[in-house]
Amino acid sequence: MKASFKEMRQKRQVRDGTVESLTSDLTEEKSKRLRALLGNVELSLLYKASVHGYQASAFHQRCDRQGPTLLVAYNRSGYIFGGYTSVDYAQSGQYITDEDIFVFSFQGKIPICIKINSGNYARVDDAGVPNFGQQLYFCYNNQPVVYNSGGNAFSVNTTTMYGNDTQLSECEVYKVEQSSQVSTEGKPWRNVLWTAERKDELMETIRNHKPVMASVSRVQILMIGPVGAGKSSFFNSINSIFMGRITSKAISGSAGTSLTTQFRTYPVNDGREGKPLPFVLCDTMGLEEQTGAGLDIEDISSILQGHIPDRYKFNPTTPFQPDEQKSSRPASLQEKIHCVVYVIDATKISLMSDKLQEKLASIRRKVNSRGIAQIVLMTKVDEACPLVEENLQSVYVSSYIKSKVQEVSSGLGVPVSCVLPVKNYSQELELELNCDVLLLTALQQMLNFADDYLDDAGQMEDNI
Template sequence: DEAFIISLTEKRDSAPKRLRALLGNVKLSLLYKASVHGYKASAFHQRCDRRGPTLLVAYNRSGYIFGGYTSVDYARSGQHIIDREAFLFSFQGKIPVCIKVNSGHYARLDNAGGPNFGQQLYFCYKNQPVVLNHRGNAFSVNMATMYGNDTQLTECEVYKVKQSNSAINKQWRNVLWTANRRAQLMGLIRNHKTLVTSVSRVRILIIGPVGAGKSSFFNSINSIFMGRITSKAMSGSAGTSLTTQFRTYPVVDHHEGRLLPFVLCDTMGLEEQSGAGLDIEDISSILQGHIPDRYKFNPMAPFQHNERKASRPASLQEKIHCVVYVIDATKISLMSDKLEEKLASIRRSIPQIVLMTKVDEACPLVQKDLQSLYVSSYIKSKVQEVSSRLGVPVSCVLPVKNYSQELELELNCDVLLLTALQ
């Protein structure tokens, strides 16, 4: 009977295999299949109670694949369950989008009914092949996007999730998470010398969508070399760009009391609609070294430099030497074609790097332990997706975690940020 069920699952869809990317190196074994065992809550609990972490995968008539993960046993306890590792997912193309449970909210109610997440999303509701959106705040998710407003289920499966020992600690990039490595990276950056003597500091332009973490990256780098958390550049999570000026940020090495050999140039965020966000023509002016520090962007009209300045080409010292795209790891699959076109319109003659931020929010494995970053197959798939969509080599896509809520510096964060900067 069990072999029959598993064989049906394998023929039906490769979703469980793809979902392993969200959970790291795990084994998935089928516990419950509604089309075989019935859509009754009693059948679900009989097969899934006290089986440890589980992954629920639902399918509807419109072809959506969605569900959720919980690390806490089902037990019909009647309790509200706190589970910081819980998340919902939905397939948007080939890569699943992961939605973490919001801070301060319960992940689910452990009652005798069908499985629910946050008392917000109910599967096999009232013993029927349907999903119910009860509305709630536990998960910030658009249900129409998640399952296309099609509440009729064609299947509901639950898998036991077991950590696999075979590939643990097998990193796909080698990183030394040590204090010595942090010190070595800081030394390499402090002592960097440009090949051209007329350029004393490398000018690095940071661009990307609103809220991706451009200003936060500068604040994080500044914090490392100050030896404490700082917030010099305005950052936040507003829907429109908090940065309205072109800002050039030199960084002072607190240890040695001198400027470091680079300048981070912050810009207004890219937005999809016209008349909002950074203008493509402004990017060209920045690259050519024409836009001065503290220039206030006008989304309705690009920068106009006067004829006298235009007659004198900017020096190599004034131009941009490297472009860094900052992309939110949790929103890569949602990136629109328009935004992709804006990024692609930038000249290809300048060295380019991609910073993939918020990796801890994108992958539960990484949120639990940042050192799992280069073990996570989900993060690896995101790196490959960014590389493909933006046309940069995989080796130029660097996952980072900016400082945002922390009150003190943390070794693993520092190593990632300094590796990206170096």
């Protein structure tokens, strides 16, 4: 039976000789959310102000030279907030730069993070109280108080972050370490051949794929997912493989709102002068949890039915309205969607808000009602697991990735066999064999699933 987070923490404290009846105020659920935010990590309680004192000297005695740390503060109004720094405290007197530093505040179940503004120092590494950007000071003046100096290192709203209640009821600091659960299975839980021959075989199979319905020349694959999950990057990655070099045809990147604002249908050619391949990747605006933002769920039905044209500009507040002449004529099977792919960021699975999960569930119901094949593409597996970051071939021996696949399967209600881990090309300048094998394997499965749908659709037509 797996040890609980609390039991693991207590064992670690005994091992480190720090067992002083330290009990974390952080609930299991919130601990899970914060650990997911930081990647595959463990948290060990180093410092608890109510036990060790609110003095800066007590903090430094417990927390100096401990590596990355997470500060969690609690105020009397019930707010839970704090910050993370990857650079350890050492009282060096130096100005510290830390691109990974952030502050956070729980908004319901979800910790909302704010990164440091460009050009600002993380802190001065002195003997003072813990602070973030020389702006937010915790245990200020050696008292149970949080103080905002009004600096501009972080764009924080103190009303949202801690309800403007500066009185702390507790302040805890945790050591952040890579989880010992980043382990390998005895044998791969999926078998993959990581060879150039396998890559060539997959490419040839995809080139020669013929949809089972003669009336369909190319499979239509619809990509749906939250902002920044990697929908556009998946197209760019597949296009890169068949072009033989890194390409960037679809707009991709990281932003708070969707970079894709139009419905785009992306055919892929077999090389620069090659013929079109037998599939089209359809890109949509990213899903957002707020009402009236991101892709409107009502637009999904129009896309599935083949009514929305290429380059249609989405309007989050007004769903697509087909003209009467077109809407009265059912789209051909060629124009409809044959496979839906949900693109989910592996590093954010545990952080998905209830509202976003509800949107995905609503979309799944629409897709299910039409009998369309569905797959989940789990992206950024290298960022989620250090073992995989070191060697992509470890993706199917990593117990952590396996647990994430199971979590996605349970959360979205799809079979485990339909969840496919991949790594898109993002910062690479050259193609990599392991990336190609994972990406092509996923694409091949999409084509197979689309054939299952087309086969059913053909049988239905025969019975009419």
